[in-house]
Amino acid sequence: MSTTRPEGYWSGVFKRLKRDKLTLICSGILLLMLIVMIAAPLIAPHSPYQGSMIRRLKPIGFPGYPLGTDELGRDMIARLIYGGRLSWTLGISPVVIAFTIGGMLGIIAGYAGGWLGMLIMRVTDIFYAFPSVLLAVAISGALGAGIFNAVLALTLVFIPPIIRVAESVTTSVRVLDYVESARASGAGAFTIVRVHVLPNVLGPIFVYATNLISVSMILASGLSFLGLGTKPPEPEWGLMLNTLRTAIYNQPLIAMLPGVCIFITSICFNMVSDGLRSAMDVRN
Amino acid sequence: MSNLVHVRDLTVKFVSRDRTVHAVNGVDFDLDQGEVLCILGESGSGKSVTLRALMRLNPPTRTVMTGTLNVGGQDIITASDREIESIRGRSVAMVFQEPMTALDPVFTIGQQIRETVIRHEGVSKADAHKRALELLDLVQIPSAERRLAAYPHELSGGLRQRAMIAIALSCRPKLLLADEPTTALDATVQIQILLLLRRLQRELGMGVIFVTHDLGVAGEIADRIAVMYAGRFVEEGAVREVMRHAKHPYTQGLLGATVHEGMRGKRLTTIIGSPPNLANLPTGCAFAPRCPSADAACLEAVPGLDGAFGAHRARCIHQPAEAMA
Amino acid sequence: MIATIFRRALYSLPIALAVSLFCFLLVHIAPGDPINAILPPDAPADVVAQVKEAYGLDKPLPVQFGIWLFRVLHGDLGRSLATGRDIWPDLHSALANTLVLAAAAAMIGFPLGTMFGSIAGAFRGSWIDRAAVVLAVAGVSVPHYWLGMVMVVIFSVLLNWLPSMGASPDGSGVWALDWGHLSHIVLPAITLSVIPMGIVTRTLRGIVGDILNQDFITTLRGKGLRRGGLIAHVVKNAAPQALAVMGLQLGYLMGGSILVETVFAWPGTGLLLNNAIFQRDIPVLQATILVLSMFFVGLNLAVDLAQALLDPRMRR
Numbered sequence: 001m002s003t004t005r006p007e008g009y010w011s012g013v014f015k016r017l018k019r020d021k022l023t024l025i026c027s028g029i030l031l032l033m034l035i036v037m038i039a040a041p042l043i044a045p046h047s048p049y050q051g052s053m054i055r056r057l058k059p060i061g062f063p064g065y066p067l068g069t070d071e072l073g074r075d076m077i078a079r080l081i082y083g084g085r086l087s088w089t090l091g092i093s094p095v096v097i098a099f100t101i102g103g104m105l106g107i108i109a110g111y112a113g114g115w116l117g118m119l120i121m122r123v124t125d126i127f128y129a130f131p132s133v134l135l136a137v138a139i140s141g142a143l144g145a146g147i148f149n150a151v152l153a154l155t156l157v158f159i160p161p162i163i164r165v166a167e168s169v170t171t172s173v174r175v176l177d178y179v180e181s182a183r184a185s186g187a188g189a190f191t192i193v194r195v196h197v198l199p200n201v202l203g204p205i206f207v208y209a210t211n212l213i214s215v216s217m218i219l220a221s222g223l224s225f226l227g228l229g230t231k232p233p234e235p236e237w238g239l240m241l242n243t244l245r246t247a248i249y250n251q252p253l254i255a256m257l258p259g260v261c262i263f264i265t266s267i268c269f270n271m272v273s274d275g276l277r278s279a280m281d282v283r284n
Numbered sequence: 285m286s287n288l289v290h291v292r293d294l295t296v297k298f299v300s301r302d303r304t305v306h307a308v309n310g311v312d313f314d315l316d317q318g319e320v321l322c323i324l325g326e327s328g329s330g331k332s333v334t335l336r337a338l339m340r341l342n343p344p345t346r347t348v349m350t351g352t353l354n355v356g357g358q359d360i361i362t363a364s365d366r367e368i369e370s371i372r373g374r375s376v377a378m379v380f381q382e383p384m385t386a387l388d389p390v391f392t393i394g395q396q397i398r399e400t401v402i403r404h405e406g407v408s409k410a411d412a413h414k415r416a417l418e419l420l421d422l423v424q425i426p427s428a429e430r431r432l433a434a435y436p437h438e439l440s441g442g443l444r445q446r447a448m449i450a451i452a453l454s455c456r457p458k459l460l461l462a463d464e465p466t467t468a469l470d471a472t473v474q475i476q477i478l479l480l481l482r483r484l485q486r487e488l489g490m491g492v493i494f495v496t497h498d499l500g501v502a503g504e505i506a507d508r509i510a511v512m513y514a515g516r517f518v519e520e521g522a523v524r525e526v527m528r529h530a531k532h533p534y535t536q537g538l539l540g541a542t543v544h545e546g547m548r549g550k551r552l553t554t555i556i557g558s559p560p561n562l563a564n565l566p567t568g569c570a571f572a573p574r575c576p577s578a579d580a581a582c583l584e585a586v587p588g589l590d591g592a593f594g595a596h597r598a599r600c601i602h603q604p605a606e607a608m609a
Numbered sequence: 610m611i612a613t614i615f616r617r618a619l620y621s622l623p624i625a626l627a628v629s630l631f632c633f634l635l636v637h638i639a640p641g642d643p644i645n646a647i648l649p650p651d652a653p654a655d656v657v658a659q660v661k662e663a664y665g666l667d668k669p670l671p672v673q674f675g676i677w678l679f680r681v682l683h684g685d686l687g688r689s690l691a692t693g694r695d696i697w698p699d700l701h702s703a704l705a706n707t708l709v710l711a712a713a714a715a716m717i718g719f720p721l722g723t724m725f726g727s728i729a730g731a732f733r734g735s736w737i738d739r740a741a742v743v744l745a746v747a748g749v750s751v752p753h754y755w756l757g758m759v760m761v762v763i764f765s766v767l768l769n770w771l772p773s774m775g776a777s778p779d780g781s782g783v784w785a786l787d788w789g790h791l792s793h794i795v796l797p798a799i800t801l802s803v804i805p806m807g808i809v810t811r812t813l814r815g816i817v818g819d820i821l822n823q824d825f826i827t828t829l830r831g832k833g834l835r836r837g838g839l840i841a842h843v844v845k846n847a848a849p850q851a852l853a854v855m856g857l858q859l860g861y862l863m864g865g866s867i868l869v870e871t872v873f874a875w876p877g878t879g880l881l882l883n884n885a886i887f888q889r890d891i892p893v894l895q896a897t898i899l900v901l902s903m904f905f906v907g908l909n910l911a912v913d914l915a916q917a918l919l920d921p922r923m924r925r
Contacts, residue, residue, distance in 0.1 A: 133868070387828065399832070
């Protein structure tokens with residue numbers, strides 16, 4: 001974990017990122033998806049909700065419906081675009097919330113240490129005793145279906161690993177000479193954390209959190225796939241995969257489409273996260 | 285050609301896609317059976333690379349070697365991998381700087397000695413074990429049987445380095461290479477290890493090449509000293525000669541920056557600047573940018589070593605009057 | 610060594626206790642009165658009173674936890690809301706099926722991941738390395754429930770080679786080792802193996818690369834060891850960490866198979882959970898989560914001990 005920041009560190013990071021073609025391409029794809037989703041009402045040719053019994057499960061390339069229609073005759077393009085809005089929200093918001101809460105708790109645990117740090121870390125250990133999928137299913141299964149519950153469950157899944165990373169990075173920064181000397185010269189704890197600790201620990205925690213987005217996307221759509229996230233008729237990639245399962249015999253290609261979207265998003269987030277990490281690693 | 289080691293115009297380059305590092309740029313020396321040569325230099329001077337070149341131990345994919353390099357009559361540069369593998373650990377062995385990381389942490393000391401003996405001599409495990417016991421005795425590790433069953437992390441730094449030496453000696457090499465073997469140790473332990481190495485060298489009659497950045501260590505163990513800078517020997521000669529009548533400004537600077545006998549009442553001096561970038565060497569004398577007596581002539585060509593082979597000689601066109609005695 | 614085993618086992622006791630507390634609380638975080646989570650809504654009043662009494666639902670939470678824990682420790686996991694039957698027998702056979710599936714996935718994913726990862730780590734920067742990295746990223750990024758559907762489309766729908774649903778030709782939940790049963794496990798096992806394969810590849814690439822960069826490798830080369838001798842050292846150095854990753858992955862396979870089991874209607878704990886969620890059968894949910902997470906705690910302990918056994922530096 002890098003903890004020293006030589007002069008021009010960030011310009012070095014950007015220079016390395018600019019040379020990393022794969023990361024650039026993946027960020028480009030993600031950006032494009034984001035723009036399409038934001039501009040959904042302008043781009044989508046049809047309503048994602050309006051179906052028709054006569055044009056159910058039309059194949060790819062059907063006039064007026066380039067990607068065909070789903071089992072209720074709704075336009076696949078519209079549903080995929082609007083579904084992206086929900087899937088991205090469901091996948092990213094738990095990581096953002098967990099980054100905020102987990103990062104804070106981890107920095108507190110790492111900086112304060114003592115009984116408080118001990119308490120935070122022991123509670124974290126308990127959550128590590130569950131495989132992540134199981135934990136998400138347990139919490140949202142008990143709370144019942146719904147977007148809010150799914151986000152809550154996933155947030156709880158991601159807080160413990162972020163706490164661990166934040167704690168270990170903070171601990172390594174805390175013992176650095178300049179932090180010790182700031183403390184020795186009488187600076188308050190809050191000032192030290194703000195001036196010396198935060199700038200050094202936020203980067204690594206952030207990179208770790210970006211790494212979780214990919215898992216979060218898969219899990220969030222997975223919860224919807226199990227009927228634990230969004231409810232019909234809302235378009236969401238995981239839920240669409242589930243309802244299209246009945247169509248795998250007559251329109252297998254259409255049934256696969258939402259999964260392709262999840263896969264592309266997830267792999268791009270993974271690549272970008274890996275690229276960020278190696279660009280921020282001073283050793284390279 | 286009866287020398288144990290015969291090196292002429294050795295160069296070692298590390299080639300990668302972005303750049304080429306010229307680590308060793310024309311080194312000549314001979315070493316006789318039973319002789320101790322000390323190569324002295326800062327980190328990045330090419331001394332460790334020279335040492336590793338003698339066993340072809342530099343990273344195989346990136347290393348390019350030219351020149352003549354004979355060890356025990358075997359041409360190291362052109363030998364096949366198989367030939368090199370049977371020389372390593374048998375007729376040439378190496379002791380490394382940091383025994384904690386140079387020993388495999390999950391194998392016992394005994395296993396690490398035995399595998400060398402079995403590899404080169406094909407003896408039974410029981411015989412290898414017997415040899416291991418003798419070796420621990422030789423390097424003065426008490427309660428040998430128990431220590432053979434120990435893992436590296438269970439031994440003290442000094443014992444670990446003795447175990448490292450035992451591994452190196454396990455097949456009675458003719459040439460022992462030592463890469464700063466005392467640098468990582470406490471001062472008192474350093475002296476013990478030095479004394480041990482000197483005694484073993486005399487008893488076994490090995491040739492030894494000893495790499496260090498510590499003048500005191502060099503004076504303690506060497507017959508001859510070679511001072512290395514930017515991949516070249518800049519001064520070489522018998523240990524007393526070099527220590528007392530240093531010819532090259534760099535050697536003089538090293539002596540001036542070290543606390544040793546006869547320094548009482550004198551100011552310690554430092555060598556200003558830092559060693560040159562080996563990916564981009566200057567023409568002319570590599571030390572000129574840091575040299576107090578450099579002038580335009582120094583930058584024209586790399587100075588040759590003056591004097592006869594084997595005599596006390598230096599690579600400097602000015603050879604200023606001795607700054608200190 | 611015995612002291613080590615004892616101490617590590619002792620460390621996992623509070624974890625196990627906390628895990629059971631979490632499972633106990635699942636009933637209480639479910640919306641509404643806990644009694645509605647335990648009993649069907651149409652239960653007669655005297656049954657409600659009787660169950661309230663038996664579970665101590667009128668008593669404070671810590672007492673309830675004590676009563677619940679006592680029952681669980683005596684093998685009483687409660688009754689299913691949907692079927693009214695004891696949970697344990699159903700859970701038991703589901704657990705066996707999940708274990709079979711997880712083991713099969715591990716037998717596919719671990720060796721492949723080890724192979725790709727080790728080769729990539731040994732030849733960093735080569736095309737094999739780059740291919741392994743891409744494979745690993747794809748493996749951890751693929752939504753495996755979708756991959757399961759793709760497999761069904763290709764191998765069941767289009768090629769009609771392999772069955773797409775269930776664990777056995779006769780539809781019974783019992784597993785046996787013959788072609789009929791094997792053909793059912795192929796698709797779900799391959800699907801489930803993709804994530805651990807990616808993770809094992811990624812981890813082993815790192816481990817092997819790091820080991821080969823260590824000083825002692827130079828020492829070993831300097832001793833004249835050939836490739837075979839070096840490999841023995843790399844294997845023994847890599848084993849503790851590799852084993853730890855695989856142990857955890859086995860746990861994730863058990864706990865994470867819910868999505869794949871749902872796709873393939875595999876009669877394991879995942880399908881049990883899925884049905885429990887669908888029917889809001891909280892006692893079954895609770896019992897399944899409890900047993901699976903206890904299994905995971907035990908697995909963690911076993912990994913810990915195995916690591917201590919393999920790595921002399923960890924024996925303390």
